[in-house]
Amino acid sequence: MTVDDTGAGAGRGGAPDPGSDDSGPVPAPARSGDSGRGPGSGTAESTDGDGDDPLALRLEQLILGAERRYTPFQAARSAGVSMELASRFWRAMGFADIGQAKALTEADVLALRRLAGLVEAGLLSEPMAIQVARSTGQTTARLAEWQIDSFLEGLTEPPEPGMTRTEVTYPLMELLLPELEEFLVYVWRRQLAAATGRVVQAADDEEMVDRRLAVGFADLVGFTRLTRRMEEEELGELVEAFETTAADLVAARGGRLIKTLGDEVLYATDDAGIAADIALRLIETMADDETMPELRVGIAFGTVTTRMGDVFGTTVNLASRLTSIAPRDAVLVDGAFAEELTRTGLAPAQDAAVDPAPPESPAPRFVLQPMWQRPVRGLGVVEPWLLTRP
Structure with missing residues (x-):
């Protein structure tokens, strides 16, 4: 040019x-x-x-x-x-x-x-x-x-009385900069490789734009009340612990953390079984930590529009609504998600008591219990299902 x-x-x-x-x-x-x-x-x-x-x-x-x-x-x-x-x-x-x-x-x-x-x-x-x-x-x-507020700020505290932060910051940045830059490029390449792999495995171009995904929201119960009772630093530590735990669990099981919203995380997977396992593991892990509030999770399965790393559409909205009506320390899923678990043999069909599965069939990993139908604002009447382990 x-x-x-x-x-x-x-x-x-x-x-x-x-x-x-x-x-x-x-x-x-x-x-x-x-x-x-x-x-x-x-x-x-x-x-x-x-x-x-x-x-x-x-x-x-x-x-x-x-x-x-x-x-x-x-x-x-x-x-x-x-x-x-x-x-x-x-x-x-x-x-x-x-x-x-x-x-x-x-x-x-x-x-x-x-x-x-x-x-x-x-x-x-x-x-x-x-x-x-x-x-x-x-x-x-x-x-x-994040690096400045949480990482560098702590490292640049003067190590000795009489030293100023100014005397510490420049040489520290001089040492850290090339290492952080190399690490950033490495992680970006790894993430790019993973994202490219998903594109290659997609059936067609339309599937990459409007994909069928399991979308899950996990929400801390009573977070607004906590903000009035806890000191800012203590609240920040709680949020960071929640986000860290959620991010680790989602990544370890092969899901994708879409974003964190303080007291809420949004994740997505191509596999309903993985989404269900992540949700239940989140509930179980948080329940074992006495410092953490109770948690509720909502999951929906269906067509999702992806854009700039985020997800949009009715399926995402439904997952959010299910989270808001879920009982404490429980997971609610929509009918499409329940049907997907049943279709893949991960949960027993509703008539299993009448027509049990053959003896050689693997034991189901999840149990689905129908809940009362209820109207959900903007989405009409939905029939949520309670997801548990056998």
């Missing part, structure tokens, strides 16, 4: 004229909660780093591996993209507007050039490239926040 010799923007590949209206503010790397401030900028219109903390600038240069060289307009022009597209990419990644401050680096230019190059080569559509930027930004923003 090259910039048009006239300086006028030519589609996605051209840079805008400096005097045009297209040279407005472009987001630059900064947390979206910084109220429009760019990295180290005193104000959105700052053009130098005179008011910045020297350590903050040194840390930024260490982490980014480059010095600030470009304004947003200069970065877009150097990358060979329009200001409009550059702005869309940066906002999608979650970065705040900085006006025309000189706060961008060679790496920022390269990132813009790569994304735009994928679009120009036809490997990604422009909307898909925006989605790639948004999903990557959202995921890594949460990771970075």
Whole structure:
């Protein structure tokens, strides 16, 4: 991609004229909660780093591996993209507007050039490239926040009286950065391999967009009351313990943790038996921990739309509703999930007492008990089933 010799923007590949209206503010790397401030900028219109903390600038240069060289307009022009597209990419990644401050680096230019190059080569559509930027930004923003708030904050406590955190942070980051970067790439490649495997095993393209999955919600009972009784630090430890336990159990059994919502986790699997086992193991594990509140789980089975790592649709809504009406320390499932367990021989059919299974049949792993039909807001009348072990 090259910039048009006239300086006028030519589609996605051209840079805008400096005097045009297209040279407005472009987001630059900064947390979206910084109220429009760019990295180290005193104000959105700052053009130098005179008011910045020297350590903050040194840390930024260490982490980014480059010095600030470009304004947003200069970065877009150097990358060979329009200001409009550059702005869309940066906002999608979650970065705040900085006006025309000189706060961008060679790496920022390269990132813009790569994304735009994928679009120009036809490997990604422009909307898909925006989605790639948004999903990557959202995921890594949460990771970075966790590492700073929970991991690095504890490690950078001054080890000796009289030492400042400033004297500890830079050398520690210098040592940790390459190791964390290598580990991040390793985990990403592993996850990408697993996701690619699911695509290859899918029967057709439609199955990957609208898949039949078992979706489970696990919810801590009485969490709102706990927030009024517990100290913030204690509550945070409880939530972290719950999320850690749930994530470990889901991963160990081959499920996929979709997201955590403090007092609730959402997971999904292709296999109803695995989803059922995860739910019951969660109940059993939490019941053995006296520090944990009671738990309830709802599972539904059916068509699910997947997008940017999340799941949507009626099946997801039904699983959520089942969780809200489930008894304490119990698992409720919908009729489709119960039918799937029965079809695969993991639970006995309802007429098993009249027509028992042959002696050579394996013992069922789960038991289903029909509950009273009830109306569920937005979903009509459902017949939940209580899931237990034999």
